[in-house]
Amino acid sequence: MKTYLSIIVVVALLAAVPMVTTSNVVLNFLVTALLIALAGQGWNLLGGYGGQYSFGHAAFFGTAAYATAILQVRYGLNAWVGSFIGMAAGALVGAVIGALTFRSGLRGSYFSLVTLAFAEVLRIIASVAPITGAGVGTLIPLDLHARAFQFQSRTPFYFIALALVAVSLTVIRAIENSRFGAYLVAVRENEDAASALGVDAFSVKLCAITISAAITAAAGCFYAQYFLFIDAGIAYGPWISIDALLAPIVGGAGTVFGPLLGALAIKTLGETTKLIAADAPGLDLMFYGLLLVGIVGLAPRGIAGLSRAISRPRRSSISTPDGSRG
Amino acid sequence: MLSPVILLPAILNGLMTGAIYALVALGLTLIYGVLHIINFAHGALLTAAMFAAFFAYTLLGLDPYLAVFVLAPLFFVAGYALQRFVIGPAAHGEDRNFLLVTLGLAVLIENALLYFFRADTRTIDLPYAFNVIELGPAFIAVPRIVAFVTVIVVALALWAIMQWTDTGKAIRAVAREKLGAELCGINVTHIFAITFGLGTACVAVAACLLIPTYYVNPTAGEAFVLIAFTVVVLGGMGSVAGALIGGLCVGVIESLSSVFFGESLGQIGIFASFIVTLLVRPSGLFGARA
Amino acid sequence: MKIGVLHPVSGALSYSGQQGRLGATMAIDDINAAGGIKALGGAKIDPMLGDAQSTPDGGNAEVEKMNAAGVCAVVGGYASAICLSATQTAARYDLPYVVDVGVVDSIVTRGLKNTFRFGPGFGVIAKTALENLVTINDQAGKPAKTVMIVHEDSAFGAGLAKLLNAQLPDRGFQVLETIPHPTPMREFESVVLKIKAQNPDIIIPANYYNEYVLLARTLQQQRVRPKGIYSVLGGAASSYKFVKEFPEAAKYIMDCNHWFDPKNPKALALKKRVEDKGQFYTYEVYMNYSCMLLLADALERAASTDRAKITDALATSTFSGHLMPYGPTKFVNGQNQGAAPVNTQVLDNDIQVILPAQFASAKPVFPMPPA
Numbered sequence: 001m002k003t004y005l006s007i008i009v010v011v012a013l014l015a016a017v018p019m020v021t022t023s024n025v026v027l028n029f030l031v032t033a034l035l036i037a038l039a040g041q042g043w044n045l046l047g048g049y050g051g052q053y054s055f056g057h058a059a060f061f062g063t064a065a066y067a068t069a070i071l072q073v074r075y076g077l078n079a080w081v082g083s084f085i086g087m088a089a090g091a092l093v094g095a096v097i098g099a100l101t102f103r104s105g106l107r108g109s110y111f112s113l114v115t116l117a118f119a120e121v122l123r124i125i126a127s128v129a130p131i132t133g134a135g136v137g138t139l140i141p142l143d144l145h146a147r148a149f150q151f152q153s154r155t156p157f158y159f160i161a162l163a164l165v166a167v168s169l170t171v172i173r174a175i176e177n178s179r180f181g182a183y184l185v186a187v188r189e190n191e192d193a194a195s196a197l198g199v200d201a202f203s204v205k206l207c208a209i210t211i212s213a214a215i216t217a218a219a220g221c222f223y224a225q226y227f228l229f230i231d232a233g234i235a236y237g238p239w240i241s242i243d244a245l246l247a248p249i250v251g252g253a254g255t256v257f258g259p260l261l262g263a264l265a266i267k268t269l270g271e272t273t274k275l276i277a278a279d280a281p282g283l284d285l286m287f288y289g290l291l292l293v294g295i296v297g298l299a300p301r302g303i304a305g306l307s308r309a310i311s312r313p314r315r316s317s318i319s320t321p322d323g324s325r326g
Numbered sequence: 327m328l329s330p331v332i333l334l335p336a337i338l339n340g341l342m343t344g345a346i347y348a349l350v351a352l353g354l355t356l357i358y359g360v361l362h363i364i365n366f367a368h369g370a371l372l373t374a375a376m377f378a379a380f381f382a383y384t385l386l387g388l389d390p391y392l393a394v395f396v397l398a399p400l401f402f403v404a405g406y407a408l409q410r411f412v413i414g415p416a417a418h419g420e421d422r423n424f425l426l427v428t429l430g431l432a433v434l435i436e437n438a439l440l441y442f443f444r445a446d447t448r449t450i451d452l453p454y455a456f457n458v459i460e461l462g463p464a465f466i467a468v469p470r471i472v473a474f475v476t477v478i479v480v481a482l483a484l485w486a487i488m489q490w491t492d493t494g495k496a497i498r499a500v501a502r503e504k505l506g507a508e509l510c511g512i513n514v515t516h517i518f519a520i521t522f523g524l525g526t527a528c529v530a531v532a533a534c535l536l537i538p539t540y541y542v543n544p545t546a547g548e549a550f551v552l553i554a555f556t557v558v559v560l561g562g563m564g565s566v567a568g569a570l571i572g573g574l575c576v577g578v579i580e581s582l583s584s585v586f587f588g589e590s591l592g593q594i595g596i597f598a599s600f601i602v603t604l605l606v607r608p609s610g611l612f613g614a615r616a
Numbered sequence: 617m618k619i620g621v622l623h624p625v626s627g628a629l630s631y632s633g634q635q636g637r638l639g640a641t642m643a644i645d646d647i648n649a650a651g652g653i654k655a656l657g658g659a660k661i662d663p664m665l666g667d668a669q670s671t672p673d674g675g676n677a678e679v680e681k682m683n684a685a686g687v688c689a690v691v692g693g694y695a696s697a698i699c700l701s702a703t704q705t706a707a708r709y710d711l712p713y714v715v716d717v718g719v720v721d722s723i724v725t726r727g728l729k730n731t732f733r734f735g736p737g738f739g740v741i742a743k744t745a746l747e748n749l750v751t752i753n754d755q756a757g758k759p760a761k762t763v764m765i766v767h768e769d770s771a772f773g774a775g776l777a778k779l780l781n782a783q784l785p786d787r788g789f790q791v792l793e794t795i796p797h798p799t800p801m802r803e804f805e806s807v808v809l810k811i812k813a814q815n816p817d818i819i820i821p822a823n824y825y826n827e828y829v830l831l832a833r834t835l836q837q838q839r840v841r842p843k844g845i846y847s848v849l850g851g852a853a854s855s856y857k858f859v860k861e862f863p864e865a866a867k868y869i870m871d872c873n874h875w876f877d878p879k880n881p882k883a884l885a886l887k888k889r890v891e892d893k894g895q896f897y898t899y900e901v902y903m904n905y906s907c908m909l910l911l912a913d914a915l916e917r918a919a920s921t922d923r924a925k926i927t928d929a930l931a932t933s934t935f936s937g938h939l940m941p942y943g944p945t946k947f948v949n950g951q952n953q954g955a956a957p958v959n960t961q962v963l964d965n966d967i968q969v970i971l972p973a974q975f976a977s978a979k980p981v982f983p984m985p986p987a
Contacts, residue, residue, distance in 0.1 A: 023684060024680050024683070024684065024708075025680045025681050025683075025684040028676070028677060028680045029677070032673060032677065124798075127769050127770070127798070128769065128796065134769070134774050135768075135769040135770045135771055135773060135774025135775070135796065136720070136771045136774050136775045136778070137697070137770075137771055139700065139722050139726070141726060142704070142726055142727065142728070152708065153708075154708075227672055227673065227676065227701050227704075228700075228701075228704060229672060229697060229700045229701060231697060231770060231771060232770075233770065234671075234672065234697065239671070274667075279665045279667075281625035281626045281630060281633075281634060281667065282626050282630075284626075284667075285626060285669075
């Protein structure tokens with residue numbers, strides 16, 4: 001129980017937010033942050049723990065979002081059922097991409113760029129295929145009932161997003177403490193050595209990308225229900241791939257709370273710079289970029305790494321000696 | 327559709343476009359080959375260079391083809407400084423931090439341009455922009471031919487620098503064996519910055535070649551980055567010849583698949599050939615084993 | 617009293633967003649200078665500017681903030697995807713929302729009571745475009761029989777192309793090919809090659825400004841001269857900027873697009889003021905200006921900042937003091953019934969209205985005279 005205590009505390013604290021404030025601005029802010037945290041948690045499993053940096057998590061996010069939307073709009077399926085199928089579809093895409101790329105032994109930047117290419121291929125297909133509504137996109141009709149996974153108020157959405165994040169935190173913590181988790185980290189640190197010790201690196205990575213995809217896919221389903229409209233650029237665009245990797249890296253890649261911390265940090269950063277810059281177009285994002293560079297300079301191991309460094313100063317931190325991932 | 331009337335112009339056009347891709351990719355591949363980082367700020371730097379070329383023409387009346395000789399050195403220095411004083415120190419030598427820092431820089435540069443110059447699309451109208459040379463059924467615009475030739479020259483020059491100059495040799499040494507090079511007395515930090523500077527200078531040249539027929543706004547450079555990534559990987563990361571040939575190949579593939587499958591779907595041609603190549607030959611066409 | 621002014625002023629759509637913001641804020645300045653909202657004791661309008669950052673979730677977050685800040689209505693959105701999410705969020709709070717452009721018809725057809733669109737949607741635009749194309753062709757003795765459509769592949773271009781493809785054959789035109797393309801495009805050579813090979817009588821482009829400019833320049837470069845270039849919502853075809861910067865490429869291009877009433881002195885006065893600021897008088901400017909006037913009129917009649925009363929006042933609006941050739945406003949299920957595009961043509965380095973006849977300032981030149 002002790003290993004999960006921190007998760008329980010964090011989730012309980014977040015769950016108390018609606019009791020403190022009824023402001024929908026705050027709730028909406030937190031919902032979008034949780035959405036990014038969820039997508040980022042998926043990336044974190046594969047990238048943070050497994051060392052496989054994907055630039056194409058949009059492939060999983062988008063597939064799930066489209067599956068959820070299309071099943072409802074075209075086949076009249078219930079939104080909740082559709083969301084589960086959407087998650088499964090995202091996981092399947094993850095498994096297929098993983099099987100293809102890991103089988104060919106793609107690593108490092110090559111893996112990163114090939115995932116990006118997969119996401120782009122899906123984006124292009126979605127922008128021309130009739131089933132996705134092609135360029136017009138897919139609009140889920142308004143039906144503000146719980147059974148349709150739509151709510152008049154922001155609060156239920158908030159709790160659903162929080163529940164999803166809670167589940168993802170638990171899953172990642174469980175993996176961290178499992179044999180599979182240990183294998184995954186071993187593969188990250190030195191794949192050849194891990195293989196020599198009898199770890200089936202291919203299966204470990206394949207399993208990781210599938211679970212990773214499923215988690216990010218959950219964020220896709222949630223997005224579809226929250227905004228009710230998707231098109232190819234939203235579903236498969238680079239924005240989500242970038243947010244999904246930005247959050248965990250800023251927060252601390254390979255740590256359970258990294259994605260959540262990072263998502264809250266970058267969203268807060270975005271809002272703060274907006275306040276500072278007032279109404280001048282571009283100025284807020286200019287500060288945002290500047291601060292991002294500054295934060296990396298000050299906290300090279302992410303926010304989680306920073307807090308650890310403060311509590312346990314000068315713990316010898318040997319990074320991967322092999323700077324090249326080529 | 328298969329008639330030579332359309333096929334020949336399509337291939338020629340692909341080569342012309344591919345040359346620009348190659349040049350943008352040359353910058354990326356150099357940086358990748360030596361620093362082993364994927365530079366996400368490349369597109370934003372291209373945009374910045376296009377703005378520079380635009381203002382050189384509108385404010386100083388400097389023709390883009392002459393502006394090259396000013397902007398390339400200028401951007402070399404800028405790139406050098408950026409790596410030496412910003413990216414290098416902030417990244418602490420970790421891959422994921424390079425990623426974040428270059429991403430952050432991209433956001434910073436793009437939005438600084440938006441803030442200072444607004445979002446207006448800017449174009450310049452040069453007297454020779456509409457001149458064409460007729461090659462059988464193909465009309466090739468003069469600026470595109472100039473671009474093609476320039477790219478070949480730049481690629482050859484880069485290759486020569488890498489082969490024969492001391493700096494070039496040092497760059498290759500660092501690329502191959504960082505620690506060994508350092509032990510031989512090569513200043514690795516300096517070489518890193520030189521490489522980043524060279525990569526940025528390539529982007530400045532590309533900007534001057536693009537501006538006569540293209541436009542610039544704060545997001546204009548983005549369109550070329552994704553494609554340059556594919557070129558870099560196809561050609562093998564770090565390979566100058568690979569980037570050149572890869573760029574030309576991608577240009578032709580894009581042009582032909584656009585003709586046969588349409589523009590939207592045609593883009594798949596590039597990414598699909600990219601994926602297939604990597605799955606079959608994971609180190610790219612010209613790369614050493616990963 | 618606070619009014620939300622929402623536009624994508626950063627990101628991919630930032631130019632249009634900034635133009636839209638310009639129009640809306642100029643209208644607010646004018647309303648305030650003329651004594652504010654008189655029914656509310658001369659209350660001044662205090663704009664709350666929002667940046668949708670060119671994304672639907674950006675729009676959504678800004679509307680949340682506007683609602684929390686107590687705005688009594690929101691104007692803007694620009695892109696269809698942003699309008700869809702922003703109107704939906706506003707609907708949660710019964711916050712009246714006036715859509716400035718957003719041409720996708722589902723914005724007003726999905727039953728949101730708070731949403732009003734002053735301008736025309738796809739359906740009307742495509743219908744008008746077709747009717748006017750037939751008229752122009754008939755008047756010239758039916759020289760054109762074949763068309764090619766070049767459109768951008770997101771909601772606006774693809775939606776339009778679908779409607780045109782369905783209806784052109786019934787109007788006696790053969791569609792040789794429909795070419796969708798992504799945004800941004802790096803070059804249009806391949807598209808123009810295909811056009812050249814099939815030699816259509818009319819080219820119908822529907823895309824954003826940058827792509828439109830590249831296409832028109834490439835057509836000129838490759839010496840492609842069809843009988844006519846007839847755009848529908850052509851990004852640059854009826855843009856003063858394009859005409860000024862590329863007079864040769866722009867010559868004789870026709871467009872079916874949003875356009876101000878050229879016989880309205882207020883519209884012309886605003887044109888001069890915008891140009892004096894060094895900006896171009898684009899449709900985003902006068903559409904937003906008009907939307908803001910429409911809202912101010914509703915506020916006068918509602919004589920209240922109560923959202924339900926403002927919504928009612930908008931729903932029953934008969935406002936005709938705007939700059940558009942729409943006649944008196946009449947909303948049915950949130951769509952202004954009089955809203956329609958007009959046809960323009962680039963003639964003598966200026967943009968003239970050629971149809972409908974009651975607003976026309978010139979006669980169409982079709983087919984294009986040889987170079």
